[in-house]
Amino acid sequence: MLTEKVKPSASMNLDHRGRDWYTDKAIALLVFVSGISAIIFIIGIFVFITKEGFGFIAGPLNVREFFGSPAWRPTSLRDPTYGVLALIAGTASVTGLAMVVSVPFSLGAAIFIGEFATGRLRETLKVLVELLAAIPSVVWGFIGLSIMNPLIIDLFDVPVGLGVLNSGIVLGLMAAPIMTTIAEDALKAVPDGYREAAEAMGATKWQVIFKVVLPTAKNGLVAAVLLGVGRGFGETMAVLMASGHSVNIPTSPFDSVRALTATIAAELGETAIGSEHYRALFTLGILLFVVTFIINLTADLVVRGVKKK
């Protein structure tokens, strides 16, 4: 009797949990786990490089020598020295030159593509910028090595064409498409109403860009430059191949330098797993990770600032 009474009410139950309901919940969970995978991987990267580098940080690391000494001699038998000053100078000089070369051109190109160019010309330019971004870094390195190198030797009459100038130009070309794309997005994010209002006041196109669009998009442009710096800072293969790779604090643009990233790439293969040198290279990795993290975080905060307004 009792079951008979319950049955019809159960079939009336609109919150009935059938197979579809459970599938739905299972998928929601699965998708959530994948969603947070990016966070898991970022934490994983930090944990694993710290795990391998920890033995160096806790043991032989001498902070003053590490940041203050220009001598990077990890393989010296008598007195291995781990000073990253010259490596930081190498990275900074190459990235700095790359930015000097590419920031004006990237922002100029972003303004031209976003504000001046129309129709087919605009689409073509965007595709070309995208193709520029697609060229692999090892091919850029090869270009630095076999096209730029003889060119610099001929043009400036120097014995070696590999150095700050070569890798700076190559890196500038590599970072430019990223900056152009992000800067153009920032310009696109300026509401058309702003432009129309200014045009209605009789402003010329250039006045609209200079007085209205650029000030409004300022934060996005700053973020674009920051991400370009991050790209240059972290680039490995091109710098490894085009910078000449000798530990050196550069005094002229033709000097050969060595970057932080390139040092890891060049030396890790020759170290024994677990050795002091190996752990020191992972410590460089931690340094790179932390700096790029800060750059990306800053860029994100700057962009968020623009959205709040």
Next chain:
Amino acid sequence: MNHSDAGQAMEPLMFSATNLNAHNRRLQWLFRVLFGLMTLILVIPVGVILTVLVVRGGPAISMEFLFSHPSDGMTAGGIFPALIGTMWLVAVALIASVPVGVAAAVYLSEYAPDNWLTRGINLAIINLAGVPSIVHALFGLGAFVIFAGFGTSILAASLTLAVMTLPVVIVATRESLQAVPLAFREACWNMGATRWQTIRTVVLPNAISGILTGVILEVSRTAGETAPIMFTGAAFFFPFLPLSVFDQTMAMSMHLFVISTAVPGVPDELKYGTALTLITLVLFMNAISITFRSYLRGKKKW
């Protein structure tokens, strides 16, 4: 009659350019040309580089070059093992990253509330794309080669590449999912479908081509990377074809690096030929992705 009279009377008052107008126009013209030139200087290198590679590397490309092994200490012969190795690496990396990336994008586009966790995920994605490739290599070495015990193998290298290129899939997929109008979903929900049924039957089919575009883009990224595979699975020289994911392998990008820096006496033709093959592979995949995208944009129903 009256009307045209008024027009006649207005004539002397109509617009004529003042000095200020002319100045403004000149200024605008100047900046337009300046920025146009800057854009040109930025895109000209693409043309120059491609031309040089084609002119110098073109003669090296032949069926024999593509399908034979390197010989004489890599100073002669072809690039077949590297070509096959790159295909292995790309395929395994795709198998690992596409499901996770698409699922992550589905979460971000269909489920994620606007809270600190979602902001954290977005920040993590930006960082995953921004962390230097050599740091990914260190991670791959520590996590996959040593900790997981895969050794230097295709599996370890591909997983490293998969983690590195995950943001490409996530971002492209999320964009194409968000482009599906909300009304499509609402119509489906109103028929009593669950969230997943809606995603499976309405959202994903409408976004599939955008997802494919992202996957093709990922192929091109993965094929060109060098640093992440240097210590995780790519061999300096490995004259056999890999038989399983636990083998080491040669790869196009690594091969180009090795023959242009570490091996003396490699003829220029061989280097340029390898560079040309690699860049053709990468740009071809990119071109497909771009064409596909503009075709879709033109075809869009909503």
